[in-house]
Amino acid sequence: MADxxxxxxxCEExxxxxxxxxxxxxxxxxxxKANPELAKARKPRTPWQ
Structure with missing residues (x-):
């Protein structure tokens, strides 16, 4: 499993x-349109990981 x-x-690093x-x-x-994979992977109200 990936960390x-x-x-x-x-951002700190x-x-x-x-x-x-x-x-x-x-x-x-x-x-x-410009970032289909990012838009598909993002779930609202969750931390950016």
Whole structure:
């Protein structure tokens, strides 16, 4: 089984702002034509993993 890596942990490692990362991910999910796999995999009201 693969280890789950949270967005928060990634942002800490890469020294990024988690809020900005979530905003960019939400925008990418909203454009299903450009990112069909991301839009399909995202479940609302769950943490980014």
């Amino acid at each position: 789950i890596v949270t967005l928060k942990a990634l 890469l020294k990024l702002d988690p809020r900005e990362a979530r905003e960019k991910l939400r925008a990418a999910v909203g454009d299903a």
